[in-house]
Every structure is written in structure tokens, then in C-alpha cells.
Amino acid sequence: MSVNNAMTADFLRSAYGGESMAHMRYLIWGEEAQNDNYPNIGKLFRAIAYSEYIHAKNHFNILKEKLYDASVVSGAVFGSTNIVDNLQGAINGELHEINQMYPVYFETAKFQNEKEAQRSFHFALEAEKVHAKLFQDAQNSAKSNKDIDIKNVYVCPVCGFTTLDANLEKCPICNTKKELFKSF
Structure with a gap:
């Protein structure tokens, strides 16, 4: 795989940086949630x-x-105050990716005929929409000092689609079979 256009390459690097920081930030906030008696x-x-x-x-x-x-x-959200604020930071980050970042990156890759970048940006954009909803639901519970009521969270290893649905047969974004999903 490779990229022929500098702008799409810049957007891939920027998205890589943002996703890498989100990965670490969510691990940190997850550990804090666990320590604050919000295991789910x-x-x-x-x-x-x-x-x-x-x-x-x-x-x-x-x-x-x-x-x-x-x-x-x-860009990245830094800091950690409490579970409700951390979830708001997560929601804000996801909404930025949904409403600003990935639509622009996708359209640029499309204009520049960068098929692999289009695919990668599309996968991320669609998964981020689900993340925003999951974080909003979690924040609604946390505002009432309650943990969310979930059993497992499943993540597609190809596109990152995230679901609570144990009965899902395949990924709605990339069609990967559910048995390949990682369970948390």
C-alpha cells in the first residue's frame, strides 16, 4: 500500500497521531473508571x-x-478530572472526527483517487459514530452515579466497529464475521 498525494499522506499521518493519542487516553480513562468503581x-x-x-x-x-x-x-484532549468530564472529552473527540476531520479527509482522498485512504477513513468515520453514542449512554449513567449495564463489548479487528450486540452475525461496516471480533 502507498499514497501518491502529499495532502492525503498528511491527513493519514494526522489521523494516525490522533487515533494513537485517543487509544492511550481511553486506556488511561478506562483505568480511572475502573478505580472509581465504574468497571463497565x-x-x-x-x-x-x-x-x-x-x-x-x-x-x-x-x-x-x-x-x-x-x-x-x-489535536488531543488532555487531562482527567472525573468520569463525567472524561466521557465528555471522549464525546467531543468523537464528534470532532465525525463532523469535521474524517469527512474532509475522506473527500480529499476520494478527490485524489487514494482508494486505500478512502477505505481507512470510511472505516474510522463509521466506527466513531458508534463510539459517540456509546460514550453518551455511559455519560448519562455516570451523571446519575451509576455504571452502565453491559455484559461484553465486541470490536471488529478490521475496521474497529464496536458493539454490545452479542447476536450480531457480521460487521455492518466491513462484513467481517462476528466470531473474529475481539471481546472485552
């Missing part, structure tokens, strides 16, 4: 952290044909 919200953060890792990996793999140094510019 902690589980949700860990599962979505894995999804963000998949997005970062997909972006990285498109650019990995040569080794080089590059500055990566990407």
Missing part, C-alpha cells in the same frame, strides 16, 4: 481504545512502505 465504563473505554488502535494501524499501514521521519500535527 472502564471496559467500554478499553474496548474503544482497541478500536482506536485499529484505526491508527490501518492509517499507518497505508504509509509503511518506506521509513522516514515526519512531524505529526493532531
